[in-house]
Amino acid sequence: MSRILVEVLGMSQQQWWIGIDLGCTEHVCCVVNAAGKVCRRVTFRHDPHGMAQLVRLVDDIAQNQPHTVAVALETSRGAVVDVLLDHGVPVYSINPKQLDRFRDRHTVAGAKDDRLDAYVLADSLRTDTHLFHPVEPLPEENYRLRELSRTLEALEHLRRQQSNRLWSLLNRYFPVLLRFCSGADEPWLWALLQRADTPHTAAALSEEDIRLILKPFRIRRVAPRDLRQAFTEPGILPRLVTVDACAHHVRLIVQQLILLQQQISACQADIKSLLQQPPPATDTDSPSDKQIVLSMVGIGWKTGATILGEAAHAIHDADYRTLRGQSGVAPVTRSSGKKSFTMMRRACDYRLRRALHHAAGVAVMHVTPWHNIYVRIRTKGGSHARALRQVADRMLFVLTTMLQNRTLFDIQRLNS
Numbered sequence: 001m002s003r004i005l006v007e008v009l010g011m012s013q014q015q016w017w018i019g020i021d022l023g024c025t026e027h028v029c030c031v032v033n034a035a036g037k038v039c040r041r042v043t044f045r046h047d048p049h050g051m052a053q054l055v056r057l058v059d060d061i062a063q064n065q066p067h068t069v070a071v072a073l074e075t076s077r078g079a080v081v082d083v084l085l086d087h088g089v090p091v092y093s094i095n096p097k098q099l100d101r102f103r104d105r106h107t108v109a110g111a112k113d114d115r116l117d118a119y120v121l122a123d124s125l126r127t128d129t130h131l132f133h134p135v136e137p138l139p140e141e142n143y144r145l146r147e148l149s150r151t152l153e154a155l156e157h158l159r160r161q162q163s164n165r166l167w168s169l170l171n172r173y174f175p176v177l178l179r180f181c182s183g184a185d186e187p188w189l190w191a192l193l194q195r196a197d198t199p200h201t202a203a204a205l206s207e208e209d210i211r212l213i214l215k216p217f218r219i220r221r222v223a224p225r226d227l228r229q230a231f232t233e234p235g236i237l238p239r240l241v242t243v244d245a246c247a248h249h250v251r252l253i254v255q256q257l258i259l260l261q262q263q264i265s266a267c268q269a270d271i272k273s274l275l276q277q278p279p280p281a282t283d284t285d286s287p288s289d290k291q292i293v294l295s296m297v298g299i300g301w302k303t304g305a306t307i308l309g310e311a312a313h314a315i316h317d318a319d320y321r322t323l324r325g326q327s328g329v330a331p332v333t334r335s336s337g338k339k340s341f342t343m344m345r346r347a348c349d350y351r352l353r354r355a356l357h358h359a360a361g362v363a364v365m366h367v368t369p370w371h372n373i374y375v376r377i378r379t380k381g382g383s384h385a386r387a388l389r390q391v392a393d394r395m396l397f398v399l400t401t402m403l404q405n406r407t408l409f410d411i412q413r414l415n416s
Helices: 003-012 048-062 079-086 096-103 114-127 140-173 175-179 187-195 199-203 207-217 224-231 240-276 289-295 301-310 312-317 320-327 350-363 368-379 384-405 411-415
Strands: 016-021 026-032 038-045 069-073 091-093 332-336 339-343
Touching (some): 016 114, 026 114, 048 069, 140 350, 175 187, 289 312, 320 350, 350 384
Parallel strands (some): 069 091
């Protein structure tokens, strides 16, 4: 169901409004009618039986016409949202900050409980339906891209955390290794630590042993002779108990890092495979949204997956205004009396913002007009991040134009 159709149905045919305050094990549901009167209050569990109870409630009050019901929650995803969308019920996501303001309309004493929040959600949607956008299910491919890109981000974050812990431990008892791998985040170092995780065992390695360890990773900047020389340097080592305790911890972290690296590689392969899948056959030869997005300079497989996953509906609709707001490149204006100024938009999808930040950083090195925009803003005293936001804004304008015209990116046309 398109956004316009949902909004038309919501303004003309909705007769019941439901607010659901989500909990960990139980959810509180409140149903109000067109007059704002509470008709039902239900608490259902977060399990299949509870979801079935929610669906029966919707069918009961809507008389099997789900479009006459609208549901408000504080999230745009989750089991409850998926069940309602699959059942054809319009679902609206209300920001928790907005809910806090709406709560003040009903009580100024600061009272807060789950029953009140459920009622406030329902009544706010009843009076201000036109101010909220309905939640729309993502196409299957975009949904997979979104989850894979978020999974990859989480795995990379875990890898950074464990690499930092490994660096800290090596700095305590085996600092000589950090001369050759300052970040403790390279697979060859993990393989070396699997073979020799203490200064004593490392000193027993021959130059040929070290060469065989480095060979699968094609390491050229680190010579086996230099490693061998560093391992056998005379000096005073930490206490044996310190070395043994730290080495035991290092062995565990190295195993985790190797597993994380394998999972990251598998996730990257899944994303690339999904991006390389041919679009479904159509009557026209026009390129798909995926092909258009990936054709733009600066957008690679990683940033492209994030953009296609996080902004699927805006990309499909070629909605420049929504993309600007969702990615945070559109500034916020504050004007009161004689004062008026703009500031960076904080309320946005930070994953999309970061993806466009990196894409703009690459694009300014290849597209002359965008490089000129960057230089002009920096010359006027603007920060690096602000200049890249302006470039990203221009990139989004070009991208939405390409989506509307169904054309691929042509760098020669922009540089000419």
